[in-house]
Amino acid sequence: MSDPKPTFGHVPVMLRETLEYLVPPSPDCLMIDGTLGLAGHSSAFLSAHEGLRLIGVDADAEVQAIARARLQPYGDRVRFVNEYFDDFFMRYADDAASGAAERPGVVLFDFGVSMYHFRESGRGFSLQGDEALDMRLGASAPRTAADLVNELDERELLRIISTYGEEPFAFNIARAIVRERGACRIDSTARLADIVRGSVPAKARYGRIHPATRTFQALRIAVNDELGRIERGLSAAIRCLAPGGLIGCISFHSLEDRIVKLAFRALAVKRERAYFKDAPVSPIPLGEAERGLVVLTKKPVEPADDEVAANPASRSAKLRVARAVGGNDHDRRD
Ligand SMILES: C[S@@+](CC[C@H](N)C(=O)[O-])C[C@H]1O[C@@H](n2cnc3c(N)ncnc32)[C@H](O)[C@@H]1O
Incomplete structure (x- = not known):
């Protein structure tokens, strides 16, 4: 299936790099897109990896309705959750720890709002025109x-x-x-x-x-308590990951990027990084290994010049990627 056309002028940012870094560790693994938006990234992943299954999370019900229509060709490979991602991942991490939910091999976050919000939502995100000052993504704000x-x-x-x-x-x-x-x-x-x-x-x-x-x-x-939600959501998403699973975060301003950088750094596993950097799954036996992250992007990846020229809105994007290693020690935390 070919990549769907951009919707409402929204172009998925750093799509090429995201696809390159977040190669699913197994062909039929589960991916969770924590910020599904108009499904630009998700549709490209589903198209590139035939066996991939996806949970698409978005706080915004209107946006999700558009994504649902767009992803219709992928049928029951896709499930939708209309919720803020921190609420979702905190619950999902507990379910994964108890064995009630499948651990994802890939998690993607592309923080912020989409062009839909500025151009179509009528909820006061844009300085053009005159709209009610609302700005809520989800009804629970x-x-x-x-x-x-x-x-x-x-x-x-x-x-x-x-x-x-x-x-x-x-x-x-x-x-x-x-x-x-x-x-x-x-x-x-x-x-x-x-x-x-x-x-x-x-x-x-x-x-x-x-x-x-x-x-x-x-x-x-x-x-939308965006920064608090990133902190809580990111830490829960990392707990969810399958061993060898990949997490990628695209941020658009320094406050978001700093949260990602510190969350990755706090869990970075030096022993793994030194010896097993290129192994898709840690060779240290599960349970014995320290659960942590191998940070794959020492510095954040930035969009290439051709992308910035074609889509100036991408200029401040930064992508950071890490891989989970070690056992799911959290499963035994209580
Ligand atoms: C930049 S857009 C994602 C675009 C998407 N990657 C694409 O290519 O179409 C971010 C989306 O995440 C949603 N979002 C932002 N913060 C969220 C949160 N804390 N929980 C759930 N969804 C959130 C917004 O409603 C928006 O649709």
Whole structure:
């Protein structure tokens, strides 16, 4: 089956590298795509590996409906889960430990949101047009972006905008939001964008990117607890992996990449790395081996120049890959 066409302008990022690094350790193994999105990566994996079976997880029900239609040709090789991936993997890791669920040979994360969210969702991710300030991916997220903007105190708004948005004018922006919401609740993207534009110095108003871009990104991260979910989801996903299983993470900003780097580093097994780097499965007998990861990407892999030229949105992507080695010691943790 040929690779499906991009949908809503969404092009899977670093697809070539992802396929090269994440070669399933056995032909009929299970892959879990923790961020199925529009199934760009998943459809390429299913097409490249005939025996592969897939669980596709996405918090967003609308996006998943599109992926479901797209993956229809692969029939019962694919199952769908509509849930935030940390909730899914924490439950799945326990099931795998008790033998109730199959351990995946491949896990993929491609963090963030897709072009669908910006162009079609109408949920306030985009600075174009005027939409309700929602930004929730999944229905279980407790608060919308409008709730945060109108209810958080100034100090917390400042923390979110400066930490998650890395916004140099976070102080001015948080102060302006608190002042303006006193006059009238801030419910729309256009009003928030105007408030941000009006609060930053003139020289920052007319740059290459809209002055509210970083504030919008920060609110999206906070609404969906994106970084907390990556931490919890990644650690549970690593616990799930079959020995010899591969995990790949594509991140788009330094805060995401740092979480991946530290999670991999914390579990990196030096003995394995030194002696068994190229063996698909650890030759140390299960149970005796230290359970850990062999990090296959010492430095993160970045998109090639031709990809960045064709899809500028890929320019900040970073891929890190690791392989699970050793026994499933976690199975015996209690
Ligand atoms: C960058 S897109 C993935 C694109 C996909 N790899 C493709 O090629 O079509 C990220 C997707 O992950 C979903 N997502 C983001 N954070 C999530 C989370 N914590 N749990 C579940 N899904 C999440 C978003 O709804 C979005 O559809």
